[in-house]
Amino acid sequence: MKIGLLGLGTVGSGVFEILHERRGHLEKIYGETIEISKVLVKNREKKRGICREGDLLTTNPYEILDDESIDLVVEAIGGIEEAYDYIQYALNKGKHVVTANKAVVAKHIDALLTLAENNHRAFLFEASVGGGIPLIKPLKQCSLINEFTEIKGILNGTSNFILTKMMEEDLDFQEALKIAQELGYAEADPKDDIEGNDVARKLAILTTIAFQNNIRLEDVKYRGISNISRRDIKTFKKMGYSIKLIGKAIVQEKNISVLVEPVLIKNTSQFDKVKNAYNMVLLKGNNVGELRLYGEGAGKKATANAVVCDIIDVITDGCTKNTILREEKFKAAETKFFEGKYYIRVTEMNGDIKQEIDDLLKNKQVSYRIAEKEDFTIVTREIQGDVMEDIVKKLAAYGLSFFYARIEEE
Amino acid sequence: MKIGLLGLGTVGSGVFEILHERRGHLEKIYGETIEISKVLVKNREKKRGICREGDLLTTNPYEILDDESIDLVVEAIGGIEEAYDYIQYALNKGKHVVTANKAVVAKHIDALLTLAENNHRAFLFEASVGGGIPLIKPLKQCSLINEFTEIKGILNGTSNFILTKMMEEDLDFQEALKIAQELGYAEADPKDDIEGNDVARKLAILTTIAFQNNIRLEDVKYRGISNISRRDIKTFKKMGYSIKLIGKAIVQEKNISVLVEPVLIKNTSQFDKVKNAYNMVLLKGNNVGELRLYGEGAGKKATANAVVCDIIDVITDGCTKNTILREEKFKAAETKFFEGKYYIRVTEMNGDIKQEIDDLLKNKQVSYRIAEKEDFTIVTREIQGDVMEDIVKKLAAYGLSFFYARIEEE
Numbered sequence: 001m002k003i004g005l006l007g008l009g010t011v012g013s014g015v016f017e018i019l020h021e022r023r024g025h026l027e028k029i030y031g032e033t034i035e036i037s038k039v040l041v042k043n044r045e046k047k048r049g050i051c052r053e054g055d056l057l058t059t060n061p062y063e064i065l066d067d068e069s070i071d072l073v074v075e076a077i078g079g080i081e082e083a084y085d086y087i088q089y090a091l092n093k094g095k096h097v098v099t100a101n102k103a104v105v106a107k108h109i110d111a112l113l114t115l116a117e118n119n120h121r122a123f124l125f126e127a128s129v130g131g132g133i134p135l136i137k138p139l140k141q142c143s144l145i146n147e148f149t150e151i152k153g154i155l156n157g158t159s160n161f162i163l164t165k166m167m168e169e170d171l172d173f174q175e176a177l178k179i180a181q182e183l184g185y186a187e188a189d190p191k192d193d194i195e196g197n198d199v200a201r202k203l204a205i206l207t208t209i210a211f212q213n214n215i216r217l218e219d220v221k222y223r224g225i226s227n228i229s230r231r232d233i234k235t236f237k238k239m240g241y242s243i244k245l246i247g248k249a250i251v252q253e254k255n256i257s258v259l260v261e262p263v264l265i266k267n268t269s270q271f272d273k274v275k276n277a278y279n280m281v282l283l284k285g286n287n288v289g290e291l292r293l294y295g296e297g298a299g300k301k302a303t304a305n306a307v308v309c310d311i312i313d314v315i316t317d318g319c320t321k322n323t324i325l326r327e328e329k330f331k332a333a334e335t336k337f338f339e340g341k342y343y344i345r346v347t348e349m350n351g352d353i354k355q356e357i358d359d360l361l362k363n364k365q366v367s368y369r370i371a372e373k374e375d376f377t378i379v380t381r382e383i384q385g386d387v388m389e390d391i392v393k394k395l396a397a398y399g400l401s402f403f404y405a406r407i408e409e410e
Numbered sequence: 411m412k413i414g415l416l417g418l419g420t421v422g423s424g425v426f427e428i429l430h431e432r433r434g435h436l437e438k439i440y441g442e443t444i445e446i447s448k449v450l451v452k453n454r455e456k457k458r459g460i461c462r463e464g465d466l467l468t469t470n471p472y473e474i475l476d477d478e479s480i481d482l483v484v485e486a487i488g489g490i491e492e493a494y495d496y497i498q499y500a501l502n503k504g505k506h507v508v509t510a511n512k513a514v515v516a517k518h519i520d521a522l523l524t525l526a527e528n529n530h531r532a533f534l535f536e537a538s539v540g541g542g543i544p545l546i547k548p549l550k551q552c553s554l555i556n557e558f559t560e561i562k563g564i565l566n567g568t569s570n571f572i573l574t575k576m577m578e579e580d581l582d583f584q585e586a587l588k589i590a591q592e593l594g595y596a597e598a599d600p601k602d603d604i605e606g607n608d609v610a611r612k613l614a615i616l617t618t619i620a621f622q623n624n625i626r627l628e629d630v631k632y633r634g635i636s637n638i639s640r641r642d643i644k645t646f647k648k649m650g651y652s653i654k655l656i657g658k659a660i661v662q663e664k665n666i667s668v669l670v671e672p673v674l675i676k677n678t679s680q681f682d683k684v685k686n687a688y689n690m691v692l693l694k695g696n697n698v699g700e701l702r703l704y705g706e707g708a709g710k711k712a713t714a715n716a717v718v719c720d721i722i723d724v725i726t727d728g729c730t731k732n733t734i735l736r737e738e739k740f741k742a743a744e745t746k747f748f749e750g751k752y753y754i755r756v757t758e759m760n761g762d763i764k765q766e767i768d769d770l771l772k773n774k775q776v777s778y779r780i781a782e783k784e785d786f787t788i789v790t791r792e793i794q795g796d797v798m799e800d801i802v803k804k805l806a807a808y809g810l811s812f813f814y815a816r817i818e819e820e
Contacts, residue, residue: 018697022555025622029554029733132698134552138544141719144439145432212435270704273680280702287428287715288542292690294680294702305697309551317727323439 001032001315004064005039006086007076008048011100011127014304015074030315038064040077065089072314074307075099084108091115091123098310100127100303106201106217109208110326122319124310129202130155130279132302133295139209139283140323146285148210152248155202157277157297158193159225159245161185164275167242172230185277196222196245196260203247207258210283211251214326215258221335222260227403232345235372236264242272243405255333264343264407335385338406342388345377346395346402353398360394379407411442411725414474416450416496417486418458421510421537424714425484440725448474450487475499482724484717485509494518501525501533508720510537510713516611516627519618520736532729534720539565539612540689542712543705549619549693550733556695558620562658565612567687567707568603569635569655571595574685577652582640595687606632606655606670613657617668620693621661624736625668631745632670637813642755645782651675652682653815665743674753674817745795748816752798755787756805756812763808770804789817
C-alpha cells in the first residue's frame with residue numbers, strides 16, 4: 001500500500017508519525033508495509049524534524065495525483081476549493097481518498113460519495129467529525145439497521161474550551177478567547193469555531209449519515225457563543241446549569257430540525273462533564289438505543305489516529321461500497337421542534353422598553369419568571385423554538401444587546 | 411448470504427426481528443438479501459409470534475452446522491460447553507461465526523481466533539461486551555496503532571441497576587436485587603452478575619484486544635457488591651461519592667493488573683452519571699487519547715444490534731483477517747498498581763478487636779481518618795492495593811463482617 005500525503009501540517013505530520021511509529025506492528029499483522037511515498041508541502045526547505053521525509057517532499061500536487069504507484073491519497077491541506085479539486089482528481093485517477101477536512105466533506109458530500117462510487121474507490125472521512133472518537137464508522141453501520149430520532153453533540157473543542165474557562169475561572173468571553181488563542185486552541189480568526197459554522201458542518205455530515213438523507217449545509221441553522229457575558233455565566237451557575245455550544249438534530253415524522261446553538265445544560269448531566277477541548281456525541285436509534293461517544297475532538301494525534309484508522313479500513317476492507325444513501329425522506333423544518341424553556345437576558349433597558357417586552361411576551365402567551373434583577377433576565381415557561389425566534393427578531397429590532405439560550409433539563 | 415441461527419431466546423429473536431425489519435434497506439444497499447434460513451430451538455411447538463419462523467425451526471443443530479448453503483452461524487444459545495462445540499464445528503465447516511456469548515469468548519478466545527484464522531473465516535463477538543456500544547470493533551482497530559495504558563468500565567447492567575436503586579431509593583442490597591429480578595434485570599441466580607464474574611469475562615476480552623496480549627480469565631481478580639450495606643450507602647452519599655462495580659486494567663512497564671471491584675466514584679464524575687443498566691468504558695491510548703463509550707449494556711435490541719453489525723461486517727469485509735495478537739508481553743501483576751485511598755467499614759466490633767485493627771493499620775503504616783462513628787468506618791490515606799489485601803486477610807481471619815472499596819477522585 002503506497003500513500004500520497006497532501007499536506008504536512010498538524011494532521012499530516014501526525015499521520016506520518018503514527019504510521020512510522022506503528023510500522024513494525026502493522027507489518028506483523030498485514031504482512032505488508034504501509035508506506036508514505038510522497039508528501040505535498042508548500043515549502044520544501046522548512047525544517048520539520050520528521051525522519052527521512054526530505055526525500056519524499058514535493059511542492060507539485062500532480063507528482064502525487066498522477067503517480068500510478070500510489071493507491072491512496074490522504075488530503076490534509078484543509079480549505080475547500082483546492083482540496084475539492086485534488087480529491088476529485090485523485091478519485092478519478094482510481095485512488096482511494098481519506099480526508100480530515102470537514103469543510104469540504106460538509107459542502108460536497110453528495111458529489112464526492114457519488115464520484116467515489118462511480119470510480120469504485122473509497123472516500124472516507126472519520127477524522128472530519130469528533131477527532132479521535134470512533135464516530136463516523138459506527139454511525140454508518142448503525143444507520144443501516146436503525147431509525148435514528150436524535151443526534152446531539154458538543155462538537156467544537158475551541159468553543160467548549162472557552163466556555164469551560166468562562167465557567168471555571170470567571171472570565172468574560174474576550175479573556176477566555178485570548179487564553180485559547182495563546183494555548184493554540186483557537187485560531188487568530190476564531191469566527192468559524194465560536195460562531196457555530198464549524199459545528200454546523202460537522203452536524204451536516206453526521207445527520208446525512210444517520211438519517212440517510214441529504215442534509216445540506218444550508219439546512220443547518222447556527223448561532224454562536226460570543227455574546228455570552230460574565231454576568232450570564234454567574235446566573236447560569238446560580239441556576240444550576242452550565243452553558244455549552246450544542247449541535248442537535250431531531251426527527252419528527254417527515255421533518256428534521258438541525259440546529260447549532262448555546263444551550264443551558266443541567267450541572268448533573270453527562271454533557272456538563274465534557275470539559276475543555278473534549279467532544280461528546282449522543283445518538284438515539286430504535287435498535288441500538290442511546291449511545292454517547294466521548295473523546296478528544298481535535299488535536300494532532302487524535303485526528304491523525306482517525307485518519308490512520310481509515311487507511312487501515314481501506315487495506316482490510318476496500319470500503320468501496322458506499323452505504324450512505326442521500327435520500328430526500330425528510331424536510332428541513334427550521335427550529336419548530338426545539339421546544340423548551342428559554343433563558344433571556346437583555347441589557348441596558350429603560351422602563352418603556354421593559355414594558356414593551358413584557359407586552360410582547362404576553363402577546364406571544366409566554367409566561368416567565370425573573371431569574372436575576374441585574375439586567376432584565378428571565379426564564380420562560382416551555383415554548384416552541386419558532387416562537388422564541390419571533391421574540392428575538394423584535395429584541396433585535398429594538399437594537400437591544402441581549403443573549404438567549406434554550407434550557408435542557410437532562 | 412444465508413444465516414443459521416443457533417437459539418431463539420432474547421438475543422436470537424432480536425437478531426431475527428432486526429434483519430426482518432431492515433431487510434428492504436439492506437437489500438437496497440447490498441443488492442442481496444440477508445436471509446435467516448434455519449433456526450435452532452429447544453422446543454418447536456413453543457409460541458413465539460415471530461413471522462413465518464415456523465418453517466425454519468429445527469431442534470437438531472447439525473441441520474444448521476452441516477448445511478452447506480449456510481455461510482454464517484450466529485451462536486445465541488449461551489453457556490459454554492455446547493456453544494464452544496458448535497462454534498468450533500461451524501468454523502471447521504467453513505462457516506463464519508458471530509456470537510454474543512462472553513462466557514465462551516472469554517474462556518476460549520485464543521483457541522477460537524486461531525481456529526477461525528486457520529479456516530480463513532470470521533469469528534466476531536461485538537455483542538459480547540457492552541451490549542449495543544460500538545466497542546470491540548473500534549478497540550480492535552485502535553489497538554493496531556496505539557499503546558493502551560488503561561481500560562476502565564462499568565460493564566454489568568444488573569449490578570449497576572442494583573447499585574443505582576440502592577443509592578436513589580435508599581434500599582438495602584436484597585431489596586434492590588429483588589426489584590431487579592422482578593423487572594427482568596437480574597436472573598433467579600444472580601451470582602455471575604453481582605459477584606463480578608461477568609465483568610471479569612468482559613474485561614478479559616477487552617484487555618486481550620487492547621493490549622494485544624493473552625489475558626487469561628484466571629489473570630482477572632474480581633469481587634462483587636453483595637455485602638454493601640444501606641449504612642455504607644448513606645456514608646458514601648455524605649462523603650460525595652457513589653458506588654460502582656468497576657472493571658479496570660492498568661499497564662505499567664511489563665506488568666498488567668486487571669481487577670473487578672466496587673469503587674467509590676466522585677459524584678461529579680462522568681462515571682457517576684452512568685445509571686441503571688447502562689455501561690460505560692474508558693480507554694486510554696497514546697495516540698487516540700481518552701475515549702469514553704456509553705450505551706445500553708444489555709437488552710434484546712441493543713445486543714441484537716451488535717450481532718447484526720457483525721453480520722454486516724462479514725458481508726462487506728469478510729473479516730477473515732485476525733488482527734488480535736495474543737502475545738505474552740505483559741505479566742499479570744495482581745493488585746499492586748491499584749493505589750488509592752480505601753474506604754473500610756467493619757461491623758459489630760468490640761473494643762479489643764478495634765484495638766487490634768488499629769494496631770494492624772499502624773503496623774502497615776496506614777494512617778486514616780474516621781468517616782462515620784456508627785460501625786467502625788474509616789478512610790485510609792493513599793496505600794497500594796496489595797497492602798489493602800493484607801489488611802483484608804486479617805479482617806477476614808477475625809471473622810468480621812466488613813466492606814471495603816477503593817476511592818477514585820476523578
